[in-house]
Amino acid sequence: MSAVSPALSHVPREFADVIRAHMADLTEEMIREIQASVPEYSRPGDEEYVRAVRRAVEEALRHFLVRVAGNGASKGRLLEVYRAIGKGEANEGRPLDSLQAALRICARVAWRRLAVESETLNLSRQRMCEVGEAILVYLDEIAAAAAEGYAEAQIKVAGERESRRRRLLDLLVSDPPADSRAVEDMARAVRWTVPRTIAGVALAARSPGVAARPALPPDLLSDLDRSDPCLILPDPEGPGRARALDVALRDWVVVLGPPVPVHEAVHSLRLAREALTLARRGVLACDQVIRCADHLSTMIIFRDEALIRIMRRVRLAPLRALRPAQRDRIAETLLAWLQSGNANEVAARLHIHPQTVRYRLRQATELFSDQLKAPDDRFELEIALRARALAAQAVQH
Structure with a gap:
């Protein structure tokens, strides 16, 4: 692997000298334009934050100079710095677009400085284009590193947030209830x-x-x-x-x-x-x-199925004397009648003739006459019939 990318190898050492000589001025100019153009970075009163922005700009300029000088050993360090910057942006909750916009501003300021110094350095148009390309290649490298760090942090933050949300769910459904x-x-x-x-x-x-x-x-x-x-x-x-x-x-x-x-x-x-x-x-x-x-x-x-089985045996005992098919018809009709109290409605619900309903109800009345008088008996009989119907439904499933 070469020590310096092909694009950076085209940057004249004289231009690197210009950047080195005007490092402080370029840094201040880049910071001012970033704060003026990117609202997320506009914190002039926050000294710690201004120092963080300054460090990011200075690192980018310093490593650009080192790379131009052919010292490729600095590339790994630079990418780590910008991965860390990307992680910091994610942790701060700022969009990645803001960081990318700030990097573009840095490139624009550097290009302006190149244009100002081009005559002094006697740079041809071709050479100018090569330097511009080198700046963009360098920008892409650090932007990619920042994006990688940003993505890593987002995954971590999302994981931590999801873990806390699960913890909240556990607190809500704990027994006994959490404070x-x-x-x-x-x-x-x-x-x-x-x-x-x-x-x-x-x-x-x-x-x-x-x-x-x-x-x-x-x-x-x-x-x-x-x-x-x-x-x-x-x-x-x-x-x-x-x-x-x-x-x-x-x-x-x-x-x-x-x-x-x-x-x-x-x-x-x-x-x-x-x-x-x-x-x-x-x-x-x-x-x-x-x-x-x-x-x-x-x-x-179904909360106490043993109790329901006993209730069914006691309340539905009269059905045991019937054939299975007849038993089902009487139970179905009697349950529908207890729930509605109207033969015509029962007929509509069961899709049979009202006369058939009345015939079955006469049979049911003969079988259950002692359970159809008192409200409590009728209530328990309805529960037993409904439990029977639900159990049959579950068996069919």
């Missing part, structure tokens, strides 16, 4: 506005191993890498919130827990996970976002 001050401090650290209400969201990939990484709204906290992936959705009752989940998470089964105050997030997520288990069993349909708030009675029924 509210710890939640507020972590929320400030990641610039997350603590909402009035939130909802836990439980997830499962529809096809394990092939679920796409979703593009989620920035205010939504997520951890998709844990064994039980989950989200925290702020303001879950806001317009379009559930729909946004449905669009972003097409490859996932999504269960939205009930809206709760922030300190009850763990309960919302727990219910979402319980509903997700029911969805996996086929008890709840999962073709779109499942809202726990729409299935609370179903979740209650």
